[in-house]
Each structure stands twice: as C-alpha cells, then as structure tokens.
Amino acid sequence: MGLAARIAASTLLLVPAAAAQAQGAPARYNLQTPVTGLAEQIHDMHTLMLVICLVIFVGVFGVMFWAVIHHRRSRGAVAANFHENTTVEIAWTVIPVLILLGMAWPATKTVIAMKDTSEADLTIKATGYQWKWGYDYLQGEGEGIRLLSSLSTPREQIEGGAAKGENYLLEVDNPVVVPVGKKVRMLLTANDVIHSWWVPAFGVKQDAIPGFIRDGWFRADKEGVYRGNCAELCGRDHAFMPIEVHVVSAEKYAAWVAEHREKAAGAAADEAREWSMAELMTRGEQVFGTICAACHQANGKGLPPTFPPLDGSQVVLGDKAGQIDIVLHGRPNTAMAPFGGALSDADVAAVITYTRNSWGNHTGEAVQPAEVKAGRNKS
Amino acid sequence: MSETLERYFVPEPSRFPIFGSVALLLFGAGAALWVNQVKAGPWIFFLGIAILIYMLFGWFGQVVRESQGGKYGTRVDASFRWSMGWFIFSEVMFFAAFFGALFYVRVLTVPALSSGENEALLWQGYSGAWPNAGPRALDTAAVEPFTPMGAWGIPAINTLILLTSGATLTWAHYGLLKDKRGQLKLGLLLTILLGAIFLGFQAYEYVHAYGELNLRLDTGIYGSTFFMLTGFHGLHVTVGAIMLTVMLCRAVAGHFNSQHHFGFEAAAWYWHFVDVVWLILFVVVYWL
Amino acid sequence: MAAVIPDPLDHHHHHAPSGLMRWLTTTNHKDIGTMYLIFSFVMFLSGGVMALTIRAELFQPGLQVVQPEFFNQLTTMHGLVMVFGAIMPAFVGFANWQIPLMIGASDMAFARMNNWSFWLLPPAAILLLGSFFVPGGATAAGWTLYAPLSVQMGMGMDFAIFAIHIMGLSSIMGAINIVVTILNMRAPGMAMMKMPLFCWTWLITAYLLIAVMPVLAGAVTMILTDRHFGTSFFNAAGGGDPVMYQHIFWFFGHPEVYIMILPAFGIVSQIIPAFARKPLFGYASMVYATASIAILSFVVWAHHMFATGMPAVGQLYFMYATMLIAVPTGVKVFNWVATMWRGSLSFEPPMLWATGFIFVFTIGGFTGLICAIAPIDIQIHDTYYVVAHFHYVLVAGSLFALFAGAYYWLPKWTGHMPSDRLGKLHFWCSLVFFNVTFFPMHFLGLAGMPRRIPDYALQFTDFNALATIGAFGFGLSQLIFLAVVVKCARGGKPAAAKPWDGAEGLEWTVPSPAPYHTFEEAPLVK
Numbered sequence A: 001m002g003l004a005a006r007i008a009a010s011t012l013l014l015v016p017a018a019a020a021q022a023q024g025a026p027a028r029y030n031l032q033t034p035v036t037g038l039a040e041q042i043h044d045m046h047t048l049m050l051v052i053c054l055v056i057f058v059g060v061f062g063v064m065f066w067a068v069i070h071h072r073r074s075r076g077a078v079a080a081n082f083h084e085n086t087t088v089e090i091a092w093t094v095i096p097v098l099i100l101l102g103m104a105w106p107a108t109k110t111v112i113a114m115k116d117t118s119e120a121d122l123t124i125k126a127t128g129y130q131w132k133w134g135y136d137y138l139q140g141e142g143e144g145i146r147l148l149s150s151l152s153t154p155r156e157q158i159e160g161g162a163a164k165g166e167n168y169l170l171e172v173d174n175p176v177v178v179p180v181g182k183k184v185r186m187l188l189t190a191n192d193v194i195h196s197w198w199v200p201a202f203g204v205k206q207d208a209i210p211g212f213i214r215d216g217w218f219r220a221d222k223e224g225v226y227r228g229n230c231a232e233l234c235g236r237d238h239a240f241m242p243i244e245v246h247v248v249s250a251e252k253y254a255a256w257v258a259e260h261r262e263k264a265a266g267a268a269a270d271e272a273r274e275w276s277m278a279e280l281m282t283r284g285e286q287v288f289g290t291i292c293a294a295c296h297q298a299n300g301k302g303l304p305p306t307f308p309p310l311d312g313s314q315v316v317l318g319d320k321a322g323q324i325d326i327v328l329h330g331r332p333n334t335a336m337a338p339f340g341g342a343l344s345d346a347d348v349a350a351v352i353t354y355t356r357n358s359w360g361n362h363t364g365e366a367v368q369p370a371e372v373k374a375g376r377n378k379s
Numbered sequence B: 001m002s003e004t005l006e007r008y009f010v011p012e013p014s015r016f017p018i019f020g021s022v023a024l025l026l027f028g029a030g031a032a033l034w035v036n037q038v039k040a041g042p043w044i045f046f047l048g049i050a051i052l053i054y055m056l057f058g059w060f061g062q063v064v065r066e067s068q069g070g071k072y073g074t075r076v077d078a079s080f081r082w083s084m085g086w087f088i089f090s091e092v093m094f095f096a097a098f099f100g101a102l103f104y105v106r107v108l109t110v111p112a113l114s115s116g117e118n119e120a121l122l123w124q125g126y127s128g129a130w131p132n133a134g135p136r137a138l139d140t141a142a143v144e145p146f147t148p149m150g151a152w153g154i155p156a157i158n159t160l161i162l163l164t165s166g167a168t169l170t171w172a173h174y175g176l177l178k179d180k181r182g183q184l185k186l187g188l189l190l191t192i193l194l195g196a197i198f199l200g201f202q203a204y205e206y207v208h209a210y211g212e213l214n215l216r217l218d219t220g221i222y223g224s225t226f227f228m229l230t231g232f233h234g235l236h237v238t239v240g241a242i243m244l245t246v247m248l249c250r251a252v253a254g255h256f257n258s259q260h261h262f263g264f265e266a267a268a269w270y271w272h273f274v275d276v277v278w279l280i281l282f283v284v285v286y287w288l
Numbered sequence C: 001m002a003a004v005i006p007d008p009l010d011h012h013h014h015h016a017p018s019g020l021m022r023w024l025t026t027t028n029h030k031d032i033g034t035m036y037l038i039f040s041f042v043m044f045l046s047g048g049v050m051a052l053t054i055r056a057e058l059f060q061p062g063l064q065v066v067q068p069e070f071f072n073q074l075t076t077m078h079g080l081v082m083v084f085g086a087i088m089p090a091f092v093g094f095a096n097w098q099i100p101l102m103i104g105a106s107d108m109a110f111a112r113m114n115n116w117s118f119w120l121l122p123p124a125a126i127l128l129l130g131s132f133f134v135p136g137g138a139t140a141a142g143w144t145l146y147a148p149l150s151v152q153m154g155m156g157m158d159f160a161i162f163a164i165h166i167m168g169l170s171s172i173m174g175a176i177n178i179v180v181t182i183l184n185m186r187a188p189g190m191a192m193m194k195m196p197l198f199c200w201t202w203l204i205t206a207y208l209l210i211a212v213m214p215v216l217a218g219a220v221t222m223i224l225t226d227r228h229f230g231t232s233f234f235n236a237a238g239g240g241d242p243v244m245y246q247h248i249f250w251f252f253g254h255p256e257v258y259i260m261i262l263p264a265f266g267i268v269s270q271i272i273p274a275f276a277r278k279p280l281f282g283y284a285s286m287v288y289a290t291a292s293i294a295i296l297s298f299v300v301w302a303h304h305m306f307a308t309g310m311p312a313v314g315q316l317y318f319m320y321a322t323m324l325i326a327v328p329t330g331v332k333v334f335n336w337v338a339t340m341w342r343g344s345l346s347f348e349p350p351m352l353w354a355t356g357f358i359f360v361f362t363i364g365g366f367t368g369l370i371c372a373i374a375p376i377d378i379q380i381h382d383t384y385y386v387v388a389h390f391h392y393v394l395v396a397g398s399l400f401a402l403f404a405g406a407y408y409w410l411p412k413w414t415g416h417m418p419s420d421r422l423g424k425l426h427f428w429c430s431l432v433f434f435n436v437t438f439f440p441m442h443f444l445g446l447a448g449m450p451r452r453i454p455d456y457a458l459q460f461t462d463f464n465a466l467a468t469i470g471a472f473g474f475g476l477s478q479l480i481f482l483a484v485v486v487k488c489a490r491g492g493k494p495a496a497a498k499p500w501d502g503a504e505g506l507e508w509t510v511p512s513p514a515p516y517h518t519f520e521e522a523p524l525v526k
C-alpha cells in the first residue's frame, strides 16, 4: 500500500512530462530549444546526465524497495547479521568514480569551448543598470551603436488591470539585434549591482559585475526572437529586466545598422545646440519615465526611505551643478548609480530640467546640454 | 569500574547567561541604530556593553571561585584545554577571512583591474602598483594621494615589543612552574606593560596615518585592509592584555600553583596566538 | 549497569529555581535541548508563513499579494530564518538531548555556556524578525547577502548583520561545547570507534561550524564597514571586488549546507539499523565517508559561482571537486540500503521518515550533481532548478531527518509513545505534498524561470499554481506534527525504557522519560 502510493505520487508527475516531450512542445519540461552549438551541447549533456542518474536511481531504489517489500517483519523476515564487506565497499566507491569520470569528460570539452571568446565577428558590451540593459556595439558591423533596453510590458498588465500579452515580462522597447551565423562576443559589466545576462536558447549566462568586464559568446544558427531574463537578484525590479535578442539575416542587419546610424547622426547634431524649455520638458518627461521613475516614481514622490522624493528635494531645488553632479556620478553605496554613461548630455539636461519644473518644483530654470558637458569635464 | 572516573562538575543554574543575552541584544540593536544615525543608538549600545561587562565580571568571578574551591577536577581541566584550543582555532578562521581578503585583492583583483579590458574599457590608466587606493584614486582632484605605512619604523619596533612580551610571559610561566611567585608577577607585569606600549605605539601610528599620511579607513582597498587587519589585531591585544591583567591580579591574590593554573595558561595561549597574528601581519601588511 | 538517579528532584541544587527562572537559568542539557527544539519549531513556522506568502504571490502571474520589494524581503528572510533559525538550532537541540545520553555523560562539558548558546538565539531572532519593522524593512538582498546589493540596502541590513554575528557566536559556543563533550566526556569503554554515528556526525559538524562561522562573521563585518565606514572591500572603484564577497561567503556557505545535512545522516544512521534489526552495514566506512564529505566541503565552494566568469581552470577544478562529493555520499546511501537488505523491517513513523529521507534526499543529491556540471549549471544557475535542488536536500533531507529523529526519541523525551496513526498520516501527507510543491520546480527551472522573482512569464503559470497548492498542503500537514507533539507531551501510551525493540545505545538504558539527571556516575561500556 505504502509503495503503491509512493509510485503513484511520482509517476503522476512524470507522465505528463513524458507525454508533452513526445509531442515536442516547446520547453515546458526541459531546457529551451537550443539555437547555438553550445546550447545544443548543454542540452545533450543534460539528457545524458539525467539518464545516468535515473539508471543509478532505479538500481539503488530497486534494491531498497525489494527489501522494503520482501524483508519485512510482518512477512516473517528474520534479520541476517552480515556487515562489513571490503569487496563490496571498494566496488561501490570505485564504480561511482568511474561513472563520474565519464560525466566529467564531455563537460570539460564544453567548458573549454564556452571560454573561447577569440575571433569574434561582433563585440557587444552589455551594461546592467537597475533595472534595464544598456548595449554598446564595440566592434564589427554596427560599431558605435548604443541602445538602452527596458521592459515594455505596461504596468497595467502587471498589476492586473489589463489582459496579459503573449510575451508578458519578456519584451523590451529596444531589442538587441545581431546577424545570424556570426560569432558574437558579449562583454558584460554593470553600473550599480550585479546583474546577469542570460538567454537560455543561446546557452549563455554571464554575471555583469560592476567595475569588471566579463565575457561570453554565442553564434545563433537560426533567425528569430530569443528572450531571457536578468538572472541575478539585483533589487526591487529584478523580475522586470528582460533581454530580447533579434537574430536576423545579414541584409536585415545591415539595414538596421544604417537606420540606427541616421538616427544617431541626427541626435548628435542636437546635442550641441541650445534647447527650448518646452523641448527639454518633453524629452525630460520621457527620459524620466523610462529611467528614473523606477525608483523616484512618476509622481516624483519616490518610495521613502529607500528612494527619496524628488518633489521638494533640497538637491533638486538647490544649485544646478549639484544635481548635475548627482545624476552624472551617482551617490556611492546607494541605488543612485551614475547615469553619465547611459545618458547623453541632452538627456541629462532634459531630465534635470524636467525634475526642476514638475510636481511641486517650480524653479523655472532650464539646464542646457552644454552645462552638463561642463559638469562631466569637471571631475 | 565506574568509580575510576571522577564526577564531572556541573554548575548550578545561573543568571549570567541571560544577562549576557540581554546585553548582546542591546549591543546589536544599539549598534544597528547607531550606524544609521538614530539618536538612541549609542545609548542602547553602551547600556549593552555595560551589562556585558557586569556579566563577564560576575561569570568569570564565579568560575574563579569554583576553581579556587577545588570543584574542577582533572576532567574539567581537560575540557578547558580543549575548548580554549578550539576557541583559538575559531579566531584563526576569523582572521583568515581578512587575510584572505587581502591576498585575494592583491593577487587577483588589483592585477585584474589594472590590465586587459578592465583597464582598457573601465579604468584607463590604473596601474595597480601596490599599495594603492583603487582606480578612483587616479582622479587626484577628488581623492587626495596618501602615503603608505612604512614597515621599518614603529611597526618593526612593535614586532620586537611583542616578541619580547612573548618571552617575558614564558619567563613568568617558568616562575609559576618553579613556584617562584615573584618571577611570575614580574613577568606578567612586564608582559602587560609591553602590551600597553605596543598599543600606545599603534595608537600613535593611527594618528600619524590620519594626520600626516592621509591614510584612512576609506583610502581604498589599501586603507580598508590595513585598518581592518591592524584594528582587529589591536582589539585582540587589548583583550589579551585584559586577560593577563586578571591573571596578574589572581597571582597577587595567591591563586595558581605549579600544578593547577590553566587560567594562566589559557591567557598565555591567547597572547601567543595574538603574537603570531602580528608576525604574519607585519610581513604581509607592512613589509611586502 | 546504568547509574541512574530516578529521582527527578535534584539533591545537590537545594534552591533550583522554578517557573520561568528555571528555563532562563537552567544548566541542564535536557532543558536546553527542549528549548532549542521549541525555538526551532517556532522559527520553522515563521519561515513557513513567509514561504506561503511567497507561494501565494507566485500562484498566478502578475502582482497580487505583495509588492516586489517586500517579496524580496520575504525570500531573504525565509532563507535566513529557515537556515539559521529552524534547521541549525533543531540539530543542536538533538545534540543537547542525545549526545550526553548516548556517550554516557552527566551533562554537556560547559553547562552554563550551553545555556548562553541557547539564550543568544532569541535576541538574534528578535533583531532579524524585528528588522521587518524598521524604516525600509528587512534586508532584501537574498539570504546570500551578495555585495553590492547588500551595501545598498537600508537599516534592516544592519539588523541582519548583527543578528548573524550573535547567531554565529551562539553556534561557535555550541559547537565547542559539543566537540569537548564528545572528546572528553565519554563513559569508560566508549571508544571513539564505538560511538553512535549521530555523535560522530555531530563531532564533524561541530568542527565545520567552528571553522566557518567566523568566516561568515568576517564577511558580514566587511559589508558593515563598506556600508558605513567607507571601506572598499567589495567596490571596484576602491580596488575591491564584489566577487570576493561571494568567495568568502561560499567558503562559509558550502560547508554550511553540510552542517545542515551531516547530523541528518547521523539520525538516519541510528534509525535504519534499529528498524532493520540488523547492525549498520559499514560503521567504519560511514565515519570515513562523513569525514571525507567534511574535508571536501572546504574545497568546492565556487560551484555556486560558475556564472561569475571564472577562468576555465577554475571552473574545471571546482566542477571536478564538487562531483567527487557524490562518492562518499553514495557510500552512505549504499550503506543504508545494505543495512535494510535482508533485515527484519518494520515501518513505524521513525522508519517511515528515515526511508522517505533516503529516497527523496537522493533525488536532491542527483540534481546537485547535475548542478555541479559547470556547463549545465550555466543554464540552471539562479533558476527554480536550484530552488528545487536545495529544497530536496534541505526539506526532504534535513527536515525529514529531523522528523524521523523526533518520532524516534519522543518516547525518551516525554515518556509517552507518539501517535502511530498521526505520525504515519503526517509522513504520507508531507511526502506527497512535498513532491507536489517542489518537483514541478525542476521543470520551471529547466524551462527558464529565474529564482527570486515575484512575477513571471506566462508559460510558467500552471506549474507555479501546482507548487503553490502543494506548499499549502505541505504547510497544513506540519500542523499534524504539532498535534502529535502536544498530545505526546500531555499523555498517551507510556513508553518503556526501550520502546523500539531493535534500538541500541546507552540512551535506551535509562527510563522513559529520561530523568532530569542521568549518568551522574558514568556507566561502563563493554
């Protein structure tokens, strides 16, 4: 009876698993369908390990349950009195060692392959921010492109006010785009705390450590959209900083790069000129919404005591240079990270202007990109 | 057969532990509030310390009375020996965490930060020559340069002082073993004095570091490891000196005899342990 | 043979305090053991309530029950409370009750300090749980308290740091007490290699505790100074390194997980032979296996850090070393099975729990091995696969063994037999609901659900719902245990001095309930 219950309990869970696997349903019970050679190797290795472990498991517990059923006192079993047998003991030490060696061999090869980041076609630096990703195309086609990529699922879906979309929590405003079949080297770093860049279909997970550069690589074999998450607890919105990678054909990639170049050129021209108050406010509201509102909240009230309000803040109402300094360089040891790297001069100018003239703040002062530039150079 | 084993002394119920627990609750809560600039913090903290001191006095006082009362046989004595050994082992592991941190940054972190892509993309120009205060100190406008602590001034003298104190302590122990009470007391007194001089020099060195060398706790990783290691060591010297002072008082009061004096030996073991930590410290913190 | 003073009235403590003062001032290992056990059960319930809140939030996608910041606080505190509040003190409680009884000692070596070790825990718990109510709430950096996130936290983090210091102090004193008791207070004839395995596993565990708790204290102290005194241990700009924190933490943390499982192995090794009515198959190899696990546990820590980007040699070394631990652990599993083989088995509650332990713990061991394969770990690190792994070893491992031990020794502690029927019900409910809760988490992890998130993508919905249902069932099942213990303490079938016919050891030579003072004259062990 006891045994039956136990078997029922475990098979109940395994049957649907096996069934779904047979139908080839995507990634419900197993690792996601791999699209890189490395992910493929990992997938197969996992299957191998699972089988080995299952075989040992069935063997060991076959013996145990045989004893449980047949060597019961209620069945009149009388205890034998054997113990210590050197041969048996050596066998059950040595055989597992051999099995482990068999497991370690393929794993070693994969580890070495994963670490080989040389001869990449494209190098992209990803920077983790609380709670979004910044990407810099450092080398290869598209060099110089910069994007900031944050969750695009609307708040209402999360809070239950609206129906959840298909890619709920796995969608971003500016996805990373890479060409198919090219070796992409990812450099990882972070601005504030540790994050981790993870795309399961690529078999890449690499922590992004503030102050250090770490790397990993992938070569996607199939066009498509691949999604992942930040995989290291990084504070409040850790669940809300997904990664979305579009793998596209060489032509589409070239087109994407060209489009981006154009936009960037336009933006650069913008940086230099004098901005009107209205322009700054519009741009500032947008930057604030995507970057600052995560902590300071759209209504400027923050979430005290951790995240101070900007509405009525002495810093915001005080000297411009002081605020420029905080936004560019952050406050050490707090969540207020330096944003100078992620934002352009115009963005910083706009967001500061916006905070100084929103909610209950009415300084009437506009901050120009040139002032921000000066703030950057000062230290 | 069971008669061969002497009865093991089991103390009566005691109020001291619960005082100690209240003390540490206040200590912990007070410290946590204090570091967050809550006004009541230091008061609670010092109240905790006061209760702790009361508890330690009472508790150790009782242990001394029990010991003098002959309640501890050889088995209890053996327990004390084992426990002191294991306690010192735990202290070794505590220091190991900080020494480990020092080795880790010197062997791995600083070289990594000052080379390859870390240097090229994040910390341009950081050379990593030890001692340094980390890459942010490159910006000399924001971070004033510091002078590292030399090894051959006060630290070297302090090394000699501690080594000498180890010798005077052993000399005192011989006195005790040979029932020369004068030698015991003088040896202890000298050891404590040497410990005090050591601490005095150490304090002077800190003042010098803050005042003239611009070397502070927040001077990057060099300042962090320097002050945390020497600071915890200094704290241990202080505790050791207090232990020895208690032993001196007990010696004056006529406690200990040539067979029965584990209290003294425990303090001595501790002192030698603190000595050894200093030697390692002198080599890896000051010298290399 | 046993020198027992059956009179519970103490003859040389003329004014033994009563009421609350008895418990505050006691130096009796049985009193202290009882307090440890009650404390840990209370902490288990509070950690469990946090777990249920976590599960309730994860029942459906979207945010319904708690806000993300509070969710992270719950996860963090659940981990800390269960590890430091529930599992570790529970094993210390067993050690307090059983070790003196098993080796024929009159009490622990340092009875007064023993009291302090226990009474340090409530203050630590007050600091830890109280931190929920300080501005900014409890720390939300995960039970691993990784820098620099923990450096960013509010005041609750400082409370957690000091709580950890106090718990560390308690553990170190408790461990020293246990080591010294075992080394110095065995009855004549009780050679080391004759000691019950529970004592052996605790000796080795205590050694691990003394070695690693100070390291944890060092790690959190560095966090404290980084937070408030401007040091740069974990800050690259000052020349420090966040990954260094992880190395120091896991140098503590990995041995810590064996601290939570070795005494469990000890308990199970007592119970299996008793109910198989057959001696343990390989006593000596069990001792050596325990020691090997302890030694290996110091050299494998970075298997928690495969995703930090260690060089290939580092990954390979830590992978191989970790895999090796499967060998001594396997030796244990095989030994238990061989002990059962051709025994005369009966399945009273202790044996049910012990058998369940072997079965489910081994699943957790195998998933651990799969985590140890570095490339696979890259995929499953920080996902629910890891959550599944460690609940299999911690809940089905440590916790199940604790229940096994409780059912086994309750007759000795209370003088009454625990209810057989309720004990079996407790077991079967727990086993089923445990698997319903945690088995689906393997699938979630493989398919890509990260851990420590309050909200998830839609494809994870049904397994999360299932896990939540299981968790509530599992939680309710634990109330059965509460009922069993209360009933057993109040009354019930009186227990004989040796209620289990196959059991062996000195603890069964004293009456049930064990008198207040036992073995004041040491027994002689042949």
Ligand code: HEA
Residues within 6 Å of the ligand: A053, A056, A060, A095, A096, A097, A099, A100, C144, C257, C258, C260, C261, C303, C304, C322, C323, C325, C326, C327, C329, C330, C331, C333, C362, C364, C365, C366, C367, C368, C369, C371, C372, C373, C377, C380, C381, C382, C386, C389, C390, C393, C394, C397, C398
């Ligand atoms: C009681 C606690 C406990 C125990 C006993 C274990 C046991 C093991 N653990 Fe586990 N582990 C944890 C608690 C525990 N773990 C916790 C709490 C975490 C997460 C911490 C956090 O991040 O919050 C963790 C995480 C963790 C990781 C990191 C995962 C990640 O974050 O990415 C790894 C990786 O190697 C790992 C490996 C192992 C291994 C190899 C064992 C081995 O000891 C298992 C050995 C047992 C067996 C293998 C089964 C029996 C053997 C046989 C039947 C013999 C034959 C077998 C073969 C030859 C294959 N564990």
Ligand code: HEA
Residues within 6 Å of the ligand: C044, C045, C046, C047, C048, C049, C051, C052, C054, C055, C075, C076, C078, C079, C080, C082, C083, C087, C141, C142, C143, C144, C387, C391, C394, C395, C399, C437, C451, C452, C453, C471, C472, C473, C474, C475, C476, C478, C479
């Ligand atoms: C040490 C032991 C231990 C134990 C025993 C448990 C027990 C449980 N754990 Fe725990 N868990 C950890 C250690 C432990 N856990 C650790 C170390 C972490 C990692 C933390 C981190 O990431 O930092 C973790 C993380 C963790 C997570 C992941 C959280 C996240 O990543 O965000 C989850 C999610 O399901 C979970 C669930 C549970 C459940 C359902 C139980 C159940 O077994 C609990 C059952 C008990 C009860 C439910 C209480 C008893 C009953 C009552 C009080 C009566 C009331 C009950 C009802 C009305 C139903 N745990």
Ligand code: CUA
Residues within 6 Å of the ligand: A128, A129, A131, A194, A195, A196, A230, A231, A232, A233, A234, A235, A237, A238, A239, A241
């Ligand atoms: Cu970023 Cu988690």
Ligand SMILES: [Cu+2]
Residues within 6 Å of the ligand: C253, C254, C257, C301, C303, C304
């Ligand atoms: Cu581990």
